[in-house]
Amino acid sequence: MKVKELVCIGCPLGCNLKVEISEEGSMEVTGNTCPRGADYAEKELTDPRRIVTSSVRVSGGHLPCVSVKTETDIPKDKIFDCVKALKNVELLAPVKIGQIVAENVAGTGAAVIATKDIYVQ
Ligand code: SF4
Numbered sequence: 001m002k003v004k005e006l007v008c009i010g011c012p013l014g015c016n017l018k019v020e021i022s023e024e025g026s027m028e029v030t031g032n033t034c035p036r037g038a039d040y041a042e043k044e045l046t047d048p049r050r051i052v053t054s055s056v057r058v059s060g061g062h063l064p065c066v067s068v069k070t071e072t073d074i075p076k077d078k079i080f081d082c083v084k085a086l087k088n089v090e091l092l093a094p095v096k097i098g099q100i101v102a103e104n105v106a107g108t109g110a111a112v113i114a115t116k117d118i119y120v121q
Contacts, residue, residue, distance in 0.1 A: 052083065062121050096117055
């Protein structure tokens, strides 16, 4: 049996999780205050994923860049590729909150959306 320790990122409480993994691969999670902690632990140890936040350049706007995030979580090992791909994106103002700024980022199938309005300067 293997034991892993994690901190749940599901909410600010940050519960300390202990995961016991049997030889057959079944998991028992303890330390979670709510069911989301067990879901997080199992996912983190089998298919870790994250929402990625970053920024993208904008020309002609009241600010030179806009904050963005992936619309859904993406595999953790694709985060670097996602951020790298966004370095090559440049938008033209105006940009609307929720606007798709990149499709299928880094081949993950996830879109990247703006999280702020940028007005024409
Ligand atoms: S287990 Fe539940 S209460 Fe604890 S950090 Fe995760 S989401 Fe929050």
